[in-house]
Amino acid sequence: MLYKGTHLTADSIERFRERIAHAEHAWFFAQIADQVAQRRQALGLSQKELAHLTGTTQSAIARLERGGRPPRIDTLLRIAQALDCELAVQLEPKDEA
Numbered sequence: 800m801l802y803k804g805t806h807l808t809a810d811s812i813e814r815f816r817e818r819i820a821h822a823e824h825a826w827f828f829a830q831i832a833d834q835v836a837q838r839r840q841a842l843g844l845s846q847k848e849l850a851h852l853t854g855t856t857q858s859a860i861a862r863l864e865r866g867g868r869p870p871r872i873d874t875l876l877r878i879a880q881a882l883d884c885e886l887a888v889q890l891e892p893k894d895e896a
Contacts, residue, residue: 829866831875836864838882852881 839849839860846860853860854877863870863878870878872888879886
């Protein structure tokens with residue numbers, strides 16, 4: 800939020816761009832977070848149990864399920880393995896107009 804008399808610096812503009820980029824992809828991470836939570840619950844695992852299986856902490860699993868911070872690919876791979884799932888990540892060309 801800008802206030803009267805506030806001057807933008809290169810750093811503040813870059814931070815703003817990063818927040819926008821994260822927001823544009825938030826739906827993607829929210830979808831993954833929801834899938835992790837649903838699968839974990841379907842298997843009857845607690846967050847603590849999933850954390851133990853994946854070598855992370857319960858708080859990290861909770862943050863992931865809340866969509867707090869995008870997880871690293873290696874973390875997602877360990878979670879997928881613990882949940883007996885395949886992690887499918889793919890690149891698709893954008894539609895050309």
